[in-house]
Amino acid sequence: MNPIKLALTYLRIGVLNEMQYRINFFIQLLQSFISVATGLIGLSLVFGQVTTLAGWSRSELLAVMGVHLLMGGVIRSLIQPNMERLMDDVRNGTLDFALTKPADAQTLVSVREFRFWQLVDVIVGIVIISLAFYELKGTxxxxxxxxxxxxxxxxxxxxxCVWLMVTSISFWVIRVQEISNLFEGLYAAGRWPVGIYPDWLRTGLTFLVPVAFAVTVPAEALTNRLSGTSLLFALGMTVLFVFLARGLWLLGLSNYSGASS
Amino acid sequence: MTATISVSNLSKHYKVPEREGGMKAAVASLFNRKYRTVKAVDDVSFSIEPGEVVGFLGPNGAGKTTTLKVLSGLLHPTSGSVTVLGFEPYKRPHAYLRQVALVMGNRNQLSWDLPAIDSFELQRAIYGIPVSEFKKTRDDFIDLLELKDLVNKPIRNLSLGERMKMEIVGALLHRPKVLFLDEPTIGLDVTMQRRIRTFIKEYNQRWGVTVLLTSHYMADVEALCKRVIVIHHGRTLFDGELSSLVTQFSSFKTLGVTLPNPEVDLSQYGEVLTRDGARVTLRVSKARTSQVTANLLSDLQVDDLTVEDTPIDDVIDSVFTSNEETK
Incomplete structure (x- = not known):
């Protein structure tokens, strides 16, 4: 089975079903509005005091905020729901069904869930980025x-990959639900460029939870700060993370024996 | 003919952490974990021919589910060898998984929020079933199980029995050649159990599918399986025809006697099992059955007399208890 076709089938059915719950669209819109509003207030508070923050101007930080929102939407619509379902499956023993399918199990557990309305954040993120661009008068x-x-x-x-690695830990410790919260907290730190944080936190946000690569680096690309070397470094890190995640997943799987024996 | 399923000297041992109750033991176990080996399956061998429906019996924790999980590729055997359709299940080759299905009565695979029809579509995508074949199979099954009005409702709105029927349809869409059913009728009412049984029987006969079934409902086993394998504490106690299980393990018959005078004491004829008004049931050894029947009829005025084999449930129960005693 072609993994892309499989993912698209899940995507299509997920969208069709989520369409039935239109109220979620408005709830999501409200949530996006609140996060944009609090973000803007934060920005205006900072820029009431200073004119640049660690070398970033107000408009540039608006771009960071846009990327943060966009990536947050991707996480909440695609990554988090699948990983949470995987945790549930491991705990309830229903992962057995995924493992008895003639498809790569990692692909299967990564494409099963899709929260369509969370994509509102992606759209709002793009709008904010465009706005920042307009302010910067950049091309x-x-x-x-x-x-x-x-x-x-x-x-x-x-x-x-980080989500998958953390979720794979559920093969050993079964209960990892709290980890989603932890992750959300760390991801919230990505609202600001990682350069403003002390070294130890910056290192953590770069290598442990790669918020730096997910938000700051794309924003750097937008604001002409990104060098080819950084991009190459990001590529190297991506490859490393993919291998690590695959390895830990396979190890966890071989350790898995179902919730009941 | 080569066997579809062949299991020889299969053992599956688990290492489980062990600790006593209480805070102190909990803290101690963080540092120095003690393990105990549980022999879930211990040296089990059997082979199943194509098209057979075999009942896999045993009390809770006997090793039935573990064996099914090894067969469906979820668990690695600790030792021994297992082949199904010529494959080694634990390697989970896709060519193998495409030909088998696992149904667990106490766990759902269909997505709770989706209507069944959508989940079926996902199964089609996963198994890569050609569209025309898929539609035909799906519609056949929907007709057979009378699910037409239900397939568009989200699974969470269905009753337990309806959900189980959907689960079975979902599991069979790719027309597996080997079917592992773990308690497929658990928690269902009698009508629904019968319905599912009939369907399994028909599926087996129509496609010549091999079925290995565990159930706590003897009615399932009696209706579907000629052959049973009884396991207990991970070991095989019996493997053969269901009928010979009864003759081998049951040396008693049950006599039902209805008397006009319920006061009469019948304990001299056999062990009194129940006494319900005028109706008394007696347990009598097989060898003495005809003698006791004759005596009853000549000694007393009898309105009605029946002679029955011990119900299969009781036979199974006596198999397990006799094994317990000899241990």
Missing amino acids: LGFLQLLGFLAALIMGGVMLY
């Missing part, structure tokens, strides 16, 4: 756009 060159998209995709892949 978006083709290479710059390419760098941004590449950084975004690599960041997304890295976040997925």
